[in-house]
């Protein structure tokens with residue numbers, strides 16, 4: 001069991017602390033994505049230095065390489081990647097659908113070929129829970145089917161009902177331990193009545209936290225927010241709420257205003273490797289020639305090494321010269337920007353000025369440059 005203590009609220013938004021067996025997580029929280037046992041281009045110390053309390057690990061990648069049994073023998077994922085703090089692992093289902101070859105879904109699970117070597121694997125709700133147990137995940141996610149977008153109401157209902165059956169099997173397979181938790185995932189595409197039905201089914205099964213899944217797959221921000229408006233009111237107030245795979249800083253602010261407590265997304269790390277900088281003034285492409293002679297720091301409000309020790313011009317040079325320090329510094333900066341945003345959101349909720357903070361932050365962003 002894990003517990004979420006709400007300290008302050010502002011509208012639907014909540015500032016709280018998630019207590020786990022591997023440490024506390026201040027919420028709303030952003031989880032940097034540690035895909036294959038590493039937040040790409042960052043040491044664990046650097047991730048900690050940004051203020052991140054929790055990271056995400058990908059079951060799909062880790063089960064293929066180096067293998068869940070091997071990680072268990074080596075002392076679990078915390079020790080393997082030098083992250084003693086909380087780790088949330090996904091179920092593997094989303095990556096099976098987006099990365100694996102020759103995948104075949106049936107009522108019992110999914111069979112697929114590894115995108116690495118073509119070997120055949122089988123993932124069922126029980127096996128996904130077992131793998132996450134072997135990894136020693138602090139927070140385990142149920143295996144679900146990520147409904148494709150767009151989907152008709154009938155397609156979305158059939159898919160959601162399959163996910164609810166798998167959610168119950170995941171709950172039955174999960175070994176309850178103090179300090180560890182299992183989250184259910186609300187599905188139902190863009191249909192409010194299906195989202196409500198899914199939330200009720202999950203609450204009936206009973207979970208330590210509730211995720212909103214099936215978003216950030218091309219539906220657009222207005223639809224994401226509409227689904228949250230139709231879903232969050234059906235979720236328990238005392239359990240943490242996790243919006244999977246979201247998003248941009250603007251997505252996160254809007255979701256926090258709608259009562260979401262946890263986020264993960266590859267945007268800050270992926271952007272860091274492709275010269276895109278997230279800053280208090282908006283998003284910039286550091287490959288742009290206008291930065292070649294710019295001696296100013298990337299973001300004067302940021303305390304990361306890229307901003308306190310270097311200039312736009314140096315970062316521009318690193319990317320032009322394809323030096324690996326470029327992705328390292330910019331990933332650190334982007335993760336720092338996201339963590340600073342979460343800290344500022346928590347402070348704004350505590351001070352009951354979230355809407356004003358949200359407006360001022362959005363107003364500071366210039367229109368995004370093309371990649």
Ligand SMILES: [Zn+2]
Pocket residue numbers: 298299302303304305306307308332333334336337
């Ligand atoms: Zn910075």
